[in-house]
Amino acid sequence: MLNRRQFIQIGAGTAGVAALSGASTNWWGLDKNPLHDPGTEGEKIIPTFCELCFWKCGVLAHVKDGRVTKLKGNPAHPLSLGKLCPRGVGGTGLLYDPDRLKTPLIRRQSKRGEQLFEEATWEEALDLMANKMGQVREKYGPEAIALFSHGFGGAWFSHFFKAIGTPNISAPSYAQCRGPREVGYYLTYGQGCGSPENIDIENARCITLIGSHLGENMHNTQVQEFADAMANGAQLVVVDPRFSTAAGKARYWLPIKPGTDIALLLAWMHVIIIEKRYDIDYIDKHAAGFTELREHIADKTPEWAHVLTGIRPELIRETARFISSFKPASLIHPGRRTTWYGDDTQRARAMAILAALLGSWGRRGGYLNTSKLDVPGFPYTTSYPEHRPQVDRPKPSLYPLADEVLASGVCDATIPGTSSYDIKAWVVYGTNLIQCLPNPRQTKKAIQELDFIASIDVLPSEICGWSDVVLPESTYLERCDEVWTPDYKVPFLAVRQPVVEPMYNSKPGWWIAKELAKRSGLEDYFPWKDSVEYAKFRVTAAGYDCDELQRTGVIVGQGAPTCEEEGLALSFSTDSGKIDLYSKPLAALGFDPLPQYTPPDEAPAGMFRLLFGRAPVHTFGRTVNNRFLSLITNDNEVWVNAKVARDLTGVGILKTGDRVVLINQDGVRSEPIAAKVTERIRGDCVYMIHGYGHSAKGLRFARGRGASDSELVTQYKVDPIMGGTGMNVNFVRIERATQADEAGATRVREGAA
Ligand code: SF4
Incomplete structure (x- = not known):
């Protein structure tokens, strides 16, 4: 087993397994060492940001003789704080992966899924793709084309697909991951938790993880803050059927029966309310529906929850008292992949309501107010064609609070006759649908119904094997993308700039989208020469210095107050204008206005x-x-x-x-x-x-x-x-x-x- 240090050394030492032609292109027009760290002789250090996962930490790429020798965390970047997680350090393993897609591929004689392709030129592959998409547009309407995407570069393709006139633009990261959480918190506070989440792990005095595997789930900033908080004496409560890595650090581990979390949450609320351990002033001032909540939890005793969850009543009482004793700096971590049992929005609601009882929304050590830098968009047309409604739900009345397109719904709608119209072409950007949508057999069945499917990716994942055309994208270390200005507790602007030239015959996503638009008669939607021109325009229009941004990779702005302790005046864009403990919008739609426990299915014998x-x-x-x-x-x-x-x-x-x-x-x-x-x-x-x-x-x-x-x-x-x-x-x-x-x-x- 390697330790982290040895791993980093290996990552750096073996980075140059593939030869590159020429030195790295300096897309931003400067030719000087961008940071104070001079590196070794002849080494350049180029800032960019990571894409080994969606967190997008700031990276300093060490480059020598056109090869990346090392990736380190950018100390100026609020998400990396000078460190990368192991995956980020190992980014060269993606760049120099010998299995990378090297040139466009076209499936000619073989069947879908046989994984047999012929190499093609970009012209051939793009012409074919544009033709096939054009045929589908003409025959079935533009809505019959769907985009599935994951990753930062997906923005170029979303723009292109909107220009085509389809609303069926989806990301599995919603219906298969964070969607229920966002809707549950939105219903309660008038906003979701966002990405990166608006949580103050760093200053929490008690952290409660409910099925969240922080430390195994490696969100760099959160893990760093978690380690600091624990070192500073924060307490930890872990609710998990499994003794996770985090549970090993916890004061309490509650090995809950899977599917019963809502029962535990209601029982905790029962104890906290009945024993008046909630933040009374905060609830009086900021919350609506407390009376209904108190009535709702009156019979949700620890004894009631014990039978359901398998957790002893004394332990439920003890942990409720423990968690509330640290309020308001008692953080209920909202989790990330929250799609567990189908009652997930209600579980997220229960977590959000518990957080409100602890008075932790808008408070230090709880959930923070975020802000973002104001960066004007590129002045291209965003006037997109009118279109038919999205196809991801068989009836418009279904899933009324879905605020993004459901990837699984689009997949289902590809099976003829299941929705108001059929999907006939898929373009899949950076997401391996075979592994991330539930029921891969259904996904493969849907693919067989398509007139056309194309994948754009770095590696030949399963979905590429099911595609008609496969386009090799350059990695995040080889391309310039859109600038990034997230909502975060510290507002910032980050730039992704290429640190080496694209390897093989790969191309950046922006170029692929622009070329497809050109071949589809939609070039007016891409009026910029390249992504550098695009990004520079936005940075300059916002009044920031492109040279400075190139040197540092990030510009950090002055944020608004993040919590009441910093002078934040709390406000809520909810139905009541307060924290909605009781949700009238849910009631109006026929759903439970307060979270109800529904028992999970029991395992069949022997399973x-x-x-x-x-x-x-x-x-x-x-x-x-x-x-x-x-x-x-x-x-x-x-x-x-x-x-x-x-x-x-x-x-x-x-x-x-x-x-x-x-x-x-x-x-x-x-x-x-x-x-x-x-x-x-x-x-x-x-x-x-x-x-x-x-x-x-x-x-x-x-x-x-x-x-x-x-x-x-x-x-x-x-x-x-x-x-x-x-x-x-x-x-x-x-x-x-x-x-x-x-x-x-x-x-x-x-x-x-
Ligand atoms: S958390 Fe790790 S993999 Fe994800 S962006 Fe940050 S360094 Fe990269």
Whole structure:
């Protein structure tokens, strides 16, 4: 096992595995060392920002002889604070991945999914793509074309798709991840938590994690603040069926029965309200619906919740008192992937209401007010064509509070006859839909119904194998993108500038979108020469210095007060103008105005609930092919409770390292995977890290490693409020892996299957 230091050395030392032609292009027109750190002789240090995940930390790329030798955190950047997470350090593993898409590919004679392509020129591939999209536009209307995207570069394609005239522009990060949380907090406070979240971990005196795996979920800034807070004596309460890494640091670990979190939250509220441990002045001043809430929780006693959650009543009381004793600097972490059981908006509401009782919204150590720098847009037309309504819900009345397009709904609408009109073409940017949408079989079935599908990506993931045209995008280290001005507690403006020339025959996303627009008769929507001109215009129009931005990678502005302690006057854009403990908008739509507990389905006999999560060195399945990161974690395993493992029906005594397969309620059989027998998980569930079990032939390192949780997620429960797909509703039984299972995995590893 490598330690972090050794890993960083390896990451730096092996970065130059592929040769580059020429020195890096200085797109911003300066030719001087941009930062004070001179680096080693002949080395340039170029600031940019990371895209190994969506967090977008500031990076200082060390470049010598046209090769990136090291990636470090930019000390001036509010999200990196001088450090990168292990994935960010290992970004060169993506840049120099020998399996990168190197040139456009076209599927000619083969069937979709066979992963057989012919190399093509950009002209050929773009012409074909524009023609196919044009045919779909003409035959079915522009709305029949859908975009799925993930990542910062998706903005170029969103603009292009709006120009085409389709509303079906979706990102799985909404209905498969943060959507329920955003809607739940929006209903309560009039705004969501945003990304990066508006939470003050740094100053929290008590942090409560409810199914959130901070530390395994590696959001760099949050993890740094978390470490600082813990070092400064912050207390931690972890609610999780699994003894996570964070639980190891916690004062309390509550191994809750999966699916019963709302019951615990209501019981905590019961104790806090009945014992008058809430922030009475804050609630009196800022909240509406307290009387209804008090009535609602009157019978939600710890004894009531005990039967449901499996947590002792005394422990529920004790933790409620403990959490409230630190108010208002008692932070209920809102989590990130919140699509669990289909009642997820209501769970987010319960968390938001608990936070209100603690008086932590708008208070130091709780949820902060954020602000962003005012950067004018590029003066191109944003007058987009009229279009038919989006197609992601079979009836307009469904999921009334969804405020983004549902990726899973667009996928479903591709099956003919299921919605008001059919989707006939997909363009997939930077997201491996086969792994991130629930029920991959449904996704593949939908793909077979398409007239055309194209993927734009850096690596040949599974979705590329199902595409007709595959376009190789340059990595984040090779391209200039849109400037970034997020809402954050410290407002800032960051720039992504290329640190080396694009490798192979790859192209940046902005160029691909512009070329497609040109071929589609929509060039007026892209009136700039390149993304540098575009970005420079915006920076200059905002009154900032482009040279300065190039040197530092980031300009940090003066923020508004973030909390009452700094003079913030709290205001809420809700129905009542206050914190809506009781939600009239939900009531008006026929939903519970206060969170109700609904029992989860019980596991069938001999089966276990399938839970999944993250590894700190990987981002979903996107980084599993990264050889540097895989020096630390190169496989997944399935956690099985030790007591269960002693007598597993039909399996006998299971030991750590034994090879097993998981078979879900629909008979889907996983790839073989090693068991991890542990006391650190409840006996009614199993757990595995998401993103393994790749089958894409082009991912020569990742293919055949571990098992895919995604393939086992054949069922999901849709959140009736906003359409999120609760995916923790699948059950598996465990069998020992057979020789045939192992032989199948070997064939995938060898690229023969
Ligand atoms: S959290 Fe890590 S992977 Fe994500 S942007 Fe920051 S450094 Fe990159």
